[in-house]
Structures are given as C-alpha cells and as structure tokens.
Amino acid sequence: MNAASSLPFVKMNGLGNEIVVVDLRESAKVFTADEAAAIAADGKSHFDQMMVLHPAKTPGTESLVRIYNTDGSEAGACGNGMRCVGWILANDIGRKQFKVETRAGVLDTVVRDQTSITVDMGEPRFGWQDIPLAEEFRDTRAIELQIGPIDRPVLHSPSVVNVGNPHAIFWVDDVEAYDLGRLGPMLECHPVFPERANISLAQVTSPRSLRLKTWERGAGLTRACGSAACAAAVSAARKRLTERTVDVTLPGGVLNVAWADNNRILMTGPVEFEYEGVIDLSKLTHAPA
Numbered sequence: 001m002n003a004a005s006s007l008p009f010v011k012m013n014g015l016g017n018e019i020v021v022v023d024l025r026e027s028a029k030v031f032t033a034d035e036a037a038a039i040a041a042d043g044k045s046h047f048d049q050m051m052v053l054h055p056a057k058t059p060g061t062e063s064l065v066r067i068y069n070t071d072g073s074e075a076g077a078c079g080n081g082m083r084c085v086g087w088i089l090a091n092d093i094g095r096k097q098f099k100v101e102t103r104a105g106v107l108d109t110v111v112r113d114q115t116s117i118t119v120d121m122g123e124p125r126f127g128w129q130d131i132p133l134a135e136e137f138r139d140t141r142a143i144e145l146q147i148g149p150i151d152r153p154v155l156h157s158p159s160v161v162n163v164g165n166p167h168a169i170f171w172v173d174d175v176e177a178y179d180l181g182r183l184g185p186m187l188e189c190h191p192v193f194p195e196r197a198n199i200s201l202a203q204v205t206s207p208r209s210l211r212l213k214t215w216e217r218g219a220g221l222t223r224a225c226g227s228a229a230c231a232a233a234v235s236a237a238r239k240r241l242t243e244r245t246v247d248v249t250l251p252g253g254v255l256n257v258a259w260a261d262n263n264r265i266l267m268t269g270p271v272e273f274e275y276e277g278v279i280d281l282s283k284l285t286h287a288p289a
C-alpha cells in the first residue's frame with residue numbers, strides 16, 4: 001500500500017450509529033463526495049457518518065470537523081459523531097473539556113468517561129428560511145405537510161427545526177406502528193425541503209421522555225441520530241409536550257437532551273470503540289447510484 005494513499009481510520013459507534021473518524025489534522029487533504037461515498041461502500045470502513053478532523057481554523061478550537069453521510073453529502077451536525085470525536089480528542093490532547101468547530105459553529109465538548117460525553121450542539125433555529133423550507137410557514141411547531149389519503153393522512157403536521165441540520169418530527173402514538181424505511185425516503189426528498197431533511201417519528205412517553213426513530217438524510221435508517229434527538233427534544237418542549245430536559249430512547253439506546261435556559265442544546269451519551277483500519281485511496285471504487 002502506498003503511504004500517500006493510505007489513511008488510518010477509527011471505527012466507533014454512538015448508540016449503534018456507525019461512525020468512522022479520520023484524523024487529517026496534519027494534512028491538507030479534503031475528501032470529495034465520491035471518495036466519501038466509496039469509503040462508506042467498503043464493508044470495513046462502512047459508516048452512517050464519517051467525521052474528518054482537519055487543522056483548526058478558529059483560535060481556541062482543536063479541529064475543524066467535516067461530516068459526511070453515507071451518500072457522500074456533507075452535514076452541518078452529527079451528535080453521535082461529535083461524541084466519538086470528543087472521545088478521540090480527549091485521549092489525544094489529554095484534556096476533558098475543549099472546543100471543536102463544525103459548519104454549525106464552535107461546539108463545547110465535555111468528556112467524563114466513555115459512557116458520558118456532553119456536546120453543546122448550539123442553538124436551535126425555528127425560522128422557515130433557516131430550516132430551510134421552500135415556502136413561508138409562520139409557525140414551525142406544526143407545518144402543513146402530510147402523506148397518505150387527504151382525509152386520512154398516515155403522517156401529518158410535523159414540527160421542523162434546524163439544529164445545525166434540517167429536521168422534521170412527526171408526532172405519533174407508537175413509533176413502531178409505521179414503516180419508516182418506506183416513508184422516510186419520500187419525506188426526506190419532499191419539495192418543501194430544498195436541502196432535504198432528516199425525518200423522525202417521535203412518541204411522548206412522559207413529561208421527561210421521548211421515543212424516537214429516524215430516517216437520516218443521506219444515510220437512511222440508523223440505530224440512533226443525536227441531532228434528531230436534540231431536534232425532537234426542543235420541538236417537544238416548544239409544543240409544551242415535555243419539559244426542557246428529556247431522555248430520548250432510540251433503537252440503539254438512550255440520550256439525555258437538555259435545552260438550557262441560555263437556548264443551547266446539551267446532548268449527553270456514550271460512545272463505543274470498535275476497531276482501527278486503513279483506507280486505501282488508490283483502491284476506492286464507487287459506482288454512483
């Protein structure tokens with residue numbers, strides 16, 4: 001393997017959300033969308049999201065992180081991935097509290113241990129242009145969007161919010177009662193979402209808890225989506241369905257989300273290390289879908 005074309009990676013997961021971390025802090029390389037999709041297509045380096053550490057741009061931050069989905073598209077936020085990045089950086093720099101920059105801004109990370117990493121995911125944005133939506137909706141707690149028969153919609157009136165990436169949350173009585181694998185792709189690419197959207201089903205289980213399943217933009221059904229947990233938590237609090245701090249149960253486990261009084265969203269959860277490997281760029285092949 002040619003050293004110039006081989007890049008070490010770490011395979012981790014956040015509640016089963018498959019994360020690959022590549023450290024390019026000593027390099028000028030930036031992955032293309034095709035390269036990212038090809039890395040995801042390889043069984044050994046498969047990911048829901050790839051978190052790529054680049055040299056820091058903003059003083060006081062440890063790295064500028066770019067986030068890639070399975071299809072090669074870039075995302076502004078990835079909660080589970082940011083906890084994985086936090087774990088790796090804490091071990092590397094020997095500090096438990098630091099700042100990391102993403103397209104969504106500078107985010108504080110606090111690493112207690114592998115079971116408890118908190119990422120400040122920033123402030124939610126509720127304006128229709130910020131999400132973004134294709135047309136004006138004044139109240140984004142529930143927008144006019146439905147699928148299914150007009151008089152008996154299967155899903156309707158989602159809350160929408162941007163937490164660094166766009167989310168739509170449909171409120172249901174039972175998250176298991178829907179085929180999100182079938183409905184998700186239609187809604188992700190609905191014309192009302194010009195940048196597509198992450199699509200979640202959320203069930204309020206108590207004033208302090210939610211159950212959540214997510215079809216992720218650019219990645220499909222995942223075991224957990226941290227930013228969706230944040231989006232659902234702030235939307236539930238905004239609709240007065242829950243308090244501002246909730247436990248969110250995802251297929252892969254539980255995240256704690258607190259919408260603090262200063263408007264920032266604090267997400268806390270675990271990470272798991274799986275294995276290390278090497279990406280051989282010279283061998284990547286990708287057949288576009």
Ligand SMILES: N[C@@H](CCC[C@H](N)C(=O)O)C(=O)O
Pocket residue numbers: 017048049069074075076077078079080081165166198216217218219222224225226227228
């Ligand atoms: N799994 C992530 C979300 C990743 C980004 C998303 N698919 C997008 O394109 O916005 C998380 O844990 O937040």
